[in-house]
Amino acid sequence: MGEAPMFYVENLKDRVSNGFNLRFKGFETSIDVGDKTFVIGSNNNDSISSIEVQIYDKSRGKWVIPTVLGTEPKRYEGHSAILLNEDRIMVITWGSTPDDCIWFLEVDTEYVKQQKKALGTEVIAWSKGVRGDAEKPVVISGPSGVGKGTLINMLMKEFPTMFGFSVSHTTRAPRSIEKNGVHYHFTERSIMEKDIKDGKFLEFASVHGNLYGTSIEAVEAVADSGKRCILDIDVQGAKSVRASSLDAVFIFISPPSMAKLEERLHLRGTETEEQIQKRLRNAKAEIEQGKSLGIFDHILCNDHLEKCYDNLKVTSLSNSLSECISSFTNLDFDLVSFVFIIETPRIRRNYAN
Numbered sequence: 001m002g003e004a005p006m007f008y009v010e011n012l013k014d015r016v017s018n019g020f021n022l023r024f025k026g027f028e029t030s031i032d033v034g035d036k037t038f039v040i041g042s043n044n045n046d047s048i049s050s051i052e053v054q055i056y057d058k059s060r061g062k063w064v065i066p067t068v069l070g071t072e073p074k075r076y077e078g079h080s081a082i083l084l085n086e087d088r089i090m091v092i093t094w095g096s097t098p099d100d101c102i103w104f105l106e107v108d109t110e111y112v113k114q115q116k117k118a119l120g121t122e123v124i125a126w127s128k129g130v131r132g133d134a135e136k137p138v139v140i141s142g143p144s145g146v147g148k149g150t151l152i153n154m155l156m157k158e159f160p161t162m163f164g165f166s167v168s169h170t171t172r173a174p175r176s177i178e179k180n181g182v183h184y185h186f187t188e189r190s191i192m193e194k195d196i197k198d199g200k201f202l203e204f205a206s207v208h209g210n211l212y213g214t215s216i217e218a219v220e221a222v223a224d225s226g227k228r229c230i231l232d233i234d235v236q237g238a239k240s241v242r243a244s245s246l247d248a249v250f251i252f253i254s255p256p257s258m259a260k261l262e263e264r265l266h267l268r269g270t271e272t273e274e275q276i277q278k279r280l281r282n283a284k285a286e287i288e289q290g291k292s293l294g295i296f297d298h299i300l301c302n303d304h305l306e307k308c309y310d311n312l313k314v315t316s317l318s319n320s321l322s323e324c325i326s327s328f329t330n331l332d333f334d335l336v337s338f339v340f341i342i343e344t345p346r347i348r349r350n351y352a353n
């Protein structure tokens, strides 16, 4: 099994003549990205310590302490680090469990660039790597009443250890059978708007007069459990996710006819007549967009439920781990030990747009 090379910071210390004292007392590595050097180290004297990052800006000859986003590795005894794709550093921590030893430090990704702009500081973002066969998230969209929830429930029931549902936030009122934290996180509009402003949401949209959104935490909770994330989001949300760096499978569920859709909404009986009519009006635009925008990898007609479910299984289970692994093939060290590691899926809305 190969191990990632260790980079020592001693040379950097020698190079620095402005008298800045590196705060690290334990392990240190340094990695150059453009005109910046990222020094990753432990920040106290304990044998098991937490991680800290300082940046040396070579063009300005200055040290910077960045704003840290995401969950950082907590307790570890040392680490190795290697640059991937010129925009993120893979950190392998020592003395951690196999499930907790791979971390990604984003230093120059689109997300980090946006956050730098928004916050006006240097920014780094941590995310945890996932071991195992977690694969691409599955985004499922379609008009209200088409059967998305029914199909997702079937998938989760048949494959409980494989799929995990991304629990969205919404400002709409709960239906009688819906549980807070299970079907949705039901929330106040003002709170959700503030959380969106604070960058806690990967995507959000106004649907049928209410606000809906996927929080970063919801997706990372599924990824951290080693499961494949299923997102039930509208076409606008799917468009945002498609424009992000998240590599997902996009599936649109269409009804056999508008009459059947209306019948299903009436039979479900969870909305008033007025709400049903609003959903049907919106459905027309959604179906048109779903079929024409080129967002979706698969469009499945939910006429006969079992048949549609079989098609859903084929489309959502077919993408293989090898596609995910291919992104690591540009590494110049022994890949064998990393073939079952993929990055925590993060999806982020491009706030600049």
Ligand SMILES: Nc1nc2c(ncn2[C@@H]2O[C@H](COP(=O)(O)OP(=O)(O)O)[C@@H](O)[C@H]2O)c(=O)[nH]1
Pocket: 140, 141, 142, 143, 144, 145, 149, 168, 169, 172, 203, 204, 205, 207, 208, 212, 213, 214, 232, 233, 234, 235, 236, 237, 238
């Ligand atoms: N963009 C976005 N849409 C969501 C999210 N959660 C749910 N939706 C969509 O909001 C719409 C309304 O959902 P809901 O109120 O549960 O009604 P239903 O579709 O009739 O079951 C559906 O199209 C969902 O796919 C989310 O987090 N983001």
Ligand SMILES: Nc1ncnc2c1ncn2[C@@H]1O[C@H](COP(=O)(O)OP(=O)(O)O)[C@@H](O)[C@H]1O
Pocket: 142, 143, 144, 145, 146, 147, 148, 149, 150, 151, 264, 265, 267, 268, 302, 303, 304, 305, 306
């Ligand atoms: N293929 C189907 N044939 C008939 N009824 C269906 C089919 N798929 C789903 N339904 C029913 O249609 C209603 C709406 O389904 P639901 O899963 O709540 O839709 P969505 O989540 O897309 O709003 C439910 O009462 C469900 O039992």
